[in-house]
Amino acid sequence: MTTAFLPTSPLPSQGDRNAYYILTGDYPYGSKHFEAGNMCFLSERSFRKYISGERSLSVFWRVTMVEDNSLITINSEVLQPLNDELVVFLLAVNNPRERLNCFLERHGLDAAVTARPGQQVMVDLDQHLFPGIIRYVGKIVSGSSSSVLAPFYFGVELQGDCEGKGRTNGTYNDREFFKCKPNSGLFLPFNKIQFIPALGGEAMKQEVKPEAAALVPVKVGDVVGFYLDDVFTQGIVMAVYKERNDWIVKVCSEEEGATDVFREIPMDSVVKEGLLSPAPETDGDPGFHKLTKRERSESGENLEGSQVTLDVNSVVQISLDKGNSVTGTIRWVGYLPKTEYKTAGVELDGEMGITDGEWQGVRYFQCPPKRGLFVKLKSCQPDMRFLAEGYPPLYPSPLSVQKSPPVVGNFPPLRDGTAVRVLKGPMKGIQGHCNSCYMDAALFSLFSCTSVLDSMLFKPALPPDGAVQKILRDEIVNPLRRNGFVAASSVMHLRHQLTEKGQCSSFATSEKDPEEFLNLIMHHILGIEPLLTLQSGGHKEQECYCYQIFMDKQEDLVVPNVQQLVEHSFISSDLKLVEIPSCFILQMPRFGKEYKMFSKIIPSLELDITDLLLDSPRECFVCGAVATQECSACFRDKKFADTGLKQYCDSCCKQAHSHYQRRAHKPSKLHIPEEFRDQTCSASLRIPREKLELFAVLCIETSHYVSFVKYGPEKEDWMFFDSMADRHGDENGFNIPMVTLCPEVARYLELPVAALAMEQPRDMKGVAKRLFCDAYMYMYQSKKMALYK
Missing domain, CATH: 2.30.30.190 (CAP Gly-rich-like domain)
Structure with a gap:
């Protein structure tokens, strides 16, 4: 049930004497239409009247719109308070949608x-x-x-x-x-x-003055070389300043891959690009730490081999007899009783082991039966699917692909130009491996450019499930938002944990459906509240995380949009939303990976759920007054509009059903909120519309999942992600994920339905065909409701 709430606000400042608000939803008023993100204010006198005295329960406020200085009466449910220090910065953002974001x-x-x-x-x-x-x-x-x-x-x-x-x-x-x-x-x-976050001791730093610039050998923007933990590294100079008597260079390391991670290095420890000597010779990649002979022997390396340290969570391959090999993940490293060599306890990817993590009555790690193996650490080699010879220099170093270090902190989702800079290109996004595309596409869609489900990352978790949340946050979401890349080993780490928690031995190896993964991690592991609460025909409420659209084949819907499909499905099942969802995940009407009910589906960039809400005020679709009755039979009447549920005020209902073809219809009474009951005959009152914003679409073609993500407010702001877009090497190679921009999507969104229906999929430009023809799951968000959930 939707309930009215009264926005609270700090008292107006003494110098301004106004209280400011931002609209969290679109609001029509007469001939005008104010977009979400517009701002308004009311005077101190009006402010005090609305929060005290007889008018304290009033839902409608009289405010002045900043956009055009017009006075309007607005539903306070769409307002969020602002203090003056926020107002002045938000006013500088011209686009209302971007301002709200x-x-x-x-x-x-x-x-x-x-x-x-x-x-x-x-x-x-x-x-x-x-x-x-x-x-x-x-x-x-x-x-x-x-x-x-x-x-x-x-x-x-x-x-x-x-x-x-x-x-x-x-x-x-x-x-x-x-x-x-x-x-x-x-x-x-x-x-x-x-x-750029300020680092410690800023008060002691002196910026370089122009007259001193000539005395400083490097300047902002220069490429320099330096040693970081005994590894020769290059980076870009972000600042040069004097701290007490020493010159300091703030450098963004190219190895870090992000502009918000910096190193403060003494001036005499960096060398400008033009003066750099060739990289020191090493036995392998110059970016690797050179191990001692003992260290290399302990980690299972010979002097001629790869210089990658193997530890817990490293993905490895092990050679067996007769030239066979197996792959798995190290779960334990140490010395077994009566052994002098370091041993690795490995969880294999298949049932080719001899234990579940137990050795001679002592448990060293946990895994499914016949999936565990204890071997000499030096018998393990890095899995060549993640570490291959001749790794293309364009991509991250093999070490980072083999094992991504956790990224601790709170990183915001990527938007607009930042999303393009961080995510666009090859070896970007989440690296696919061993049927992981369903999980890769779902995680990229849910976390790359939106924060609507960030509660999954920070909600207090029970101790047994804290490991899953930590992996999701520190090994997947944070690296994705900071560096734009997540190695397959991090997702495999999560898959092994889900295998254990979900009691399903195939989660780490087999292909699953995205909804199976989402239900497992949201409900059974992290225990977050269901995203949807539904009621059918006045019966008991039902809760779920995804909504599957079920409907009979509609001959008149040749190329439907998502709005039409949702309305048809809700009418067919006599469903209503009990409350506005912060995240609405919709599964399209298709069965299995082959059959789909519609050859094309048009994405609705906004999903209007006003008429799908239980006990919410509704608008008569004929005259605009407060609706009192709803008719599901009229919804299917071809004489009416092809979208929107059909509800009427009493007079329009009587007139519409006076037609002989509609006399057998049986309209149902609607619940009218108390504050709207005196307005049932008035067409001057505007019912606020509740709309959700599309932020991602998962698509499937020939058993492979990909995703489209809306990264900005413009129609062209779409990016396409494929976790297995390319491959390096053959059987022992690895997948190359890729993120590409696809502004061509906007062209097809603007086509008339008849023209889109005539478009041959093979002729559609870029990857647009996959969005319109292969849609599997649509994801919508209400940022307004995310404030409260």
């Missing part, structure tokens, strides 16, 4: 509030990032009226090779806000900036 995700907004002049940042220009320094924070124009706050912008001076790519020398409208070289400055809203 910034408010809901908060990471960039919180960083903007605390940012100060002199701070290093990365500037987003045409989907490329450039280093810069904040020189000014504040307003550059007066407010739109005396009662509205003025937006705050960041004045940034571009650094290094980016000098000259700006648009100003620090002046705006003939007023100087800071000084820099011509065309080296920019005034930007906060959403076009990536704020």
Whole structure:
């Protein structure tokens, strides 16, 4: 049941005397339509009336829209309060949808509030990032009226090779806000900036002054070399400053693969690119730590072999007799009784072992029966599917593919230009291995560009299940959001844990359905609340995590959209949503991997669930007044519109059913919320629409899952992910995941239905055919409800 709530807000500031709010949903008002993300305010006097006294229970407030200074009456359910320090930064974001995303995700907004002049940042220009320094924070124009706050912008001076790519020398409208070289400055809203976290001791650091620049051998943007843990490494200079009497260089290591991980290195320990000597010779890849002879012997390596240290969770292959070999994951390393050599307890990928992790009555690790094996550590070799000779230099080093180190912290989802920079390209996304595509595609869809299910990562878990949550967060989601890449070994680690928790011996080797994986990890392991609560025909409520669309074949639906399919399915099953879901996962009407009911399905970028909600106010689809009756038979009447449930006010219901073809219909009474009962005859009252936003689509073709993800607000902002897009090597090779942009999707979304129906799949450009023809699962979100769940 949807319930009205009263937004709370801090008291208006003394200087402004207004209370500000942001719309979390679209709101029609007369001939106007205010998008979610628009902002409004009301005076201190009105504010106090609404939160106290006789009007404290009022759902409708009289506010002023910042967009055009118009006065409207708005349902307070769509409002979220803002304080002044957030308002000034949000006002600088022109696109309402993007503004709402910034408010809901908060990471960039919180960083903007605390940012100060002199701070290093990365500037987003045409989907490329450039280093810069904040020189000014504040307003550059007066407010739109005396009662509205003025937006705050960041004045940034571009650094290094980016000098000259700006648009100003620090002046705006003939007023100087800071000084820099011509065309080296920019005034930007906060959403076009990536704020670099300040490291310790900032107060002791002195930025390089122009007159001292000539004395410093390196500058921002230079490529330098240095030693990191005895490994020769290269990186990009992000800042140069003096700390007490020493010059320090802040470097983003190319090995780290992210712009928010930095090393502070003394100036005399770095060498500029042009002066770099050839990399020191080693027995293998120069990026590997050179082990001592004893270390290499202990880890199972000979002097001529690969220099990869094997440890718990390493993925390995073991040679057996007659040239046979098996693969598995090391679960224990140590010395067994009466043995002088280091032993590995390995969980095999198949039932070719002799134990379940027990040796002579003592348990060393846990695995399914006949999947465990104890062998000499030196008999184990890195699994060549993850570590191959001649690894292409374009890709991450073999060491990182063999075993991805955990990434601890809280990393926001990737959006807009940042998503493109971090995720686009080969060896990006999640690496597929051994029928893992169902899991790879689902995880990429749920976590790469949205935070709607981040509760799975941080909800307190019971001790037995904490390991699963930790793997999901630190070995998969965080590396994906920080580096744009997750090695197959990390997903295999999760699959082994799910095999144990789910009591299904094939989770680590066999192909599954995405919904089977999601139900297992959400319900049985992490125990998060069901995403959906449904009621059928007034019977007991049912809870679930995914909704399967069931419906009879509709001859008139040649190329349906998702909105139509959901409405038909709900009508057929007499279903209603008990509450607005924060995440709505829909399975399309198809059975198995071969049969699908429709050859094409049009993605609905927004899913309107207003009329699918139980006991929610509804609008008469004829006159717009508050609806009192619903008719499921009219929904199938071809004389009416092909979308939208058919509900009426009393007078329109009587008139519609006076037609001889509809006299046998049996409309059902609707529940009307208390605050709407006096408005049933009024067409001037606008019923707020509840809409969900599409953020990802899983597709399947010939038993292989891929995914499409919406990474930004524009129609062209789509990316396509395939965890097994390419392969390096043959049987002993490895899969190469790939993320590509697919703006061509927008072209087909804009086609008329008749034209789309005539499009031959083989002629559709790029990967668009897979989105329209192979859809398996659609994922929608309500960021407004994610605030409360």
